[in-house]
Amino acid sequence: MNIVNCQTPLIGFAAYSGTGKTTLLEKLLPILVGRKLRVGMVKASHHDIDPDKPGKDSYRLRHAGATQLVLSTPQRSVCYTERDPDTPRMLEEQLRLLDLDNLDLVVVEGFRDEPFTKIELYRPVLNKLPLHPGDPNIIAIACDDSGYQPERLMPVLDINHPEQIADFIVATFLKELSHD
DSSP states (O other): OOOOOOOOOOOEOOOTTTOOOHHHHHHHHHHHHHTTTOOEEEOOSSSOOOOOOOHHHHHHHTTTOSSSSEEEEESSSSEEOOHHHHHSSOEEEEEEEETTOOEEEEEEESSSTSSOOEEEOOOOOOOOSSGGOOOTEEEEEEOOOTTTSOOOOOOEEEETHHHHHHHIIIIIIGGGGGOO
């Protein structure tokens, strides 16, 4: 179903802002990692952030013109890739920044309009229209209303039980990799 090209199993979480994507992922990621899965993450942000500090060598080198810079420390590496802000971001570009050979799963928060497999987070109390009627790449709904019936046949998962969502992901994409 993924039209976005990725050699590693890829699952996105699509929802409107304020639905609880990050909160759910904070609970889901430790469950997946606890199953001995190596999980990569791509998170889209609508805000311009710069975690680098003015005056630091990496900041100075980036602002001197480096299009890409890898800052390597004993604890982690950070890859800065400068982009033209007028050019739309594409998920495939972001996926190429990951070391996919060392991952079992890539989780994506955001990029909801791109064509790749997603779970929709839906809370009827927010009074927003669901996304799945207009997105054939949504394969399940994580919802806080046990009686919710999606417009097309698909699993409805409990958004408040991340273990259930992890089970669905493993059964759908990673059965052969799970090490329970």
